[in-house]
Structure formats: structure tokens, C-alpha cells
Amino acid sequence: MLWAASKPRTSMGHDPGMPMIFAATFFSRLRLLAATALAWAALTPAAMAAAPFEDTIAQRSMACTACHGAQGRAGPDGYYPRLAGKPAAYLYKQLLNFRDGRRHYGLMTQLVEPLSDAYLMEIAQYFSGLQLPYPAPLPPTVPAGVLRQGRQLVLQGDAARRVPACVSCHGQGMTGVLPDTPGLLGLPRDYLNAQLGAWKTGQRRGQAPDCMKEVVDRLSLDDINAAASWLAAQPLPANTRPAASRPAPAAGAVAIPCAGAAPSALKAKP
Ligand code: HEC
Numbered sequence: 001m002l003w004a005a006s007k008p009r010t011s012m013g014h015d016p017g018m019p020m021i022f023a024a025t026f027f028s029r030l031r032l033l034a035a036t037a038l039a040w041a042a043l044t045p046a047a048m049a050a051a052p053f054e055d056t057i058a059q060r061s062m063a064c065t066a067c068h069g070a071q072g073r074a075g076p077d078g079y080y081p082r083l084a085g086k087p088a089a090y091l092y093k094q095l096l097n098f099r100d101g102r103r104h105y106g107l108m109t110q111l112v113e114p115l116s117d118a119y120l121m122e123i124a125q126y127f128s129g130l131q132l133p134y135p136a137p138l139p140p141t142v143p144a145g146v147l148r149q150g151r152q153l154v155l156q157g158d159a160a161r162r163v164p165a166c167v168s169c170h171g172q173g174m175t176g177v178l179p180d181t182p183g184l185l186g187l188p189r190d191y192l193n194a195q196l197g198a199w200k201t202g203q204r205r206g207q208a209p210d211c212m213k214e215v216v217d218r219l220s221l222d223d224i225n226a227a228a229s230w231l232a233a234q235p236l237p238a239n240t241r242p243a244a245s246r247p248a249p250a251a252g253a254v255a256i257p258c259a260g261a262a263p264s265a266l267k268a269k270p
């Protein structure tokens with residue numbers, strides 16, 4: 001199912017020819033149906049009332065882990081992202097983004113639409129608090145020159161094209177920065193490519209000012225692939241938690257403003 005991650009969502013199930021792809025589509029649909037059924041069952045008040053188990057956030061979050069993997073450690077294939085350990089305000093913002101139409105995945109939107117902001121924050125905090133080991137990075141499959149280009153972009157940016165270094169916002173250790181910038185390590189290349197590609201085409205948006213849109217607009221598809229390939233091949237540092245603050249900006253560094261994390265900004269509609 002790796003192919004699915006780099007395709008626009010709308011093309012799911014419409015691939016011409018190639019029996020293998022048909023089979024993959026069929027199974028991914030089955031899995032989605034099963035997951036959605038589970039998700040609905042677990043989140044509806046009736047099921048919650050009738051449930052024999054203790055009504056804890058861990059139990060209720062099984063609606064989510066059906067897709068996102070046990071304890072939100074990610075699905076097996078680069079399509080269902082990891083939730084565990086990501087900054088709470090980042091996860092919360094993404095739940096609002098799905099609910100308010102800045103990110104698009106029908107099944108996620110349906111799930112989060114009926115939930116209050118306070119409940120979404122509780123879910124975000126739950127997953128953010130789970131500290132689980134990350135999978136080992138996969139050996140890169142692209143030429144060394146591509147990896148060098150990716151490393152350069154992530155660590156230094158490209159002043160000539162006014163691209164800031166990714167680490168200037170995502171943290172020197174690339175494990176994210178509190179309160180709401182996610183880490184870039186431990187994510188599959190397909191997921192990184194799909195998300196950056198989605199910003200380029202407008203399929204994924206953040207709250208305004210949407211700094212990632214600015215960044216991605218200054219990158220070519222080759223740059224995106226280079227950065228994603230290099231990032232996905234990096235091991236995580238011993239301390240995988242997000243940093244408390246961004247690194248001090250280098251002299252003459254390009255600055256791009258991002259949406260703030262103030263509660264009022266978090267609630268703003270697109
Ligand atoms: C049917 C499968 C499915 C279910 C059930 C599901 N998700 Fe998702 N979720 C996805 C997919 C696929 C994406 C990535 C979509 C994209 O590419 O933008 C996603 C993305 C996310 C993101 C953004 C992650 C990031 O790093 O940007 C968050 C947060 C999230 N889901 C939380 C939840 C929560 C909380 C629940 C339970 C209430 C849930 N999901 C249930 C499939 C699912």
C-alpha cells in the first residue's frame with residue numbers, strides 16, 4: 001500500500017489497469033470500512049454507555065488506533081501517521097484542520113466533526129503524552145547526490161531562493177519545537193512526500209499565516225523528494241521529545257511567520 005501515500009486522496013480506487021493496484025485498493029477499502037465501523041462504534045454515546053470496559057480516554061481512543069496503529073504509533077505502511085509523542089497543540093490544530101476543512105480525509109472529518117474543542121484537546125494531549133520507541137529508519141533508495149541536496153535544505157536551507165533551513169523551525173534535533181511544531185524524524189518518506197505535495201497543491205493547509213505553504217512554494221518537487229528522502233533515512237536522537245524553543249536564528253536568516261498557538265487563533269475558522 002505504499003503507493004497510496006503519494007497519491008492524491010481523490011484518486012483512491014480510480015487507478016486504471018494493473019491488478020496488483022486493484023487488489024491493494026480493494027484491501028485498503030476493506031480496512032477502511034472495518035476501521036470506520038470500529039471507530040463509529042467506539043465513539044457513539046450509546047456504545048460508550050453500553051461498553052463493559054472502563055470508560056477511559058485510552059479505551060475511547062481505540063476509535064483512532066484502528067487506523068493509527070496501537071497507541072498511535074502509526075499504521076504499518078506510511079499512510080496512517082504516527083500520533084504518539086507529537087506536540088499536543090500540533091495534534092489539536094490538525095484535528096481542527098480536518099474538522100474545519102483545511103485538511104481533507106473524509107473518514108477523519110466525520111470522526112472529529114461531532115466532537116467539542118475540549119474533547120479534541122483531551123485526545124491530542126492523550127496521544128502527545130505517549131512516549132513510544134520509533135521504528136529504525138529504512139536505508140535510503142535514492143542516489144547520494146539527492147541525499148546531499150536534502151541534507152543541505154534541511155540543515156541550511158537555500159538563501160538564494162529564500163528557503164529557510166527546516167531546522168530553524170522544526171528544531172536543531174528535528175524532533176519538533178513546543179508548543180505546536182511537529183518533528184520531522186521517524187516519519188516514512190511516503191508520508192513526508194505526500195504531506196509536502198499536499199501543501200503544494202493546496203490539499204493541506206494550516207491556519208493563516210500558513211508558513212509551510214510559503215516554504216513549500218519555494219521548493220521544487222525534486223527538493224521535496226530530496227528533503228523527504230534524507231529525513232526518512234535519519235536515526236532519531238536519544239532524546240526524541242520536542243525542544244522547548246527554536247534555535248537562535250543565524251545572521252541574515254530568512255524568517256517566515258507561522259500561525260500562533262494562542263487559543264483564540266486555534267479556534268479561528270478558515
Ligand atoms: C479510517 C482511518 C482513520 C481513523 C479511524 C482515524 N484517522 Fe486520523 N488520520 C487518518 C489518515 C489517513 C490521516 C492522514 C491524512 C492526510 O494525509 O492528511 C490521518 C491524520 C490524522 C492526524 C494528523 C497527524 C499529523 O501528524 O499531521 C491526526 C492528529 C489524527 N489523524 C488523529 C486522529 C484521531 C484523534 C482519531 C480518532 C478520533 C483518528 N485520527 C481516527 C486516518 C484515520
Ligand code: HEC
Binds near residue numbers: 180196212
Ligand atoms: C517558518 C517555520 C517552518 C519552516 C522553515 C519549515 N517548517 Fe515545516 N512546519 C512548520 C509548522 C508550524 C508546521 C505545522 C503546520 C500546521 O500546524 O499546519 C510544519 C509542518 C510540517 C510537516 C508536517 C508534519 C506532519 O507530521 O504531518 C512537514 C512534513 C514539514 N513541516 C516539513 C518541513 C520541511 C521539509 C522543511 C524545510 C524544507 C520545513 N518543514 C520548514 C514550520 C516550518
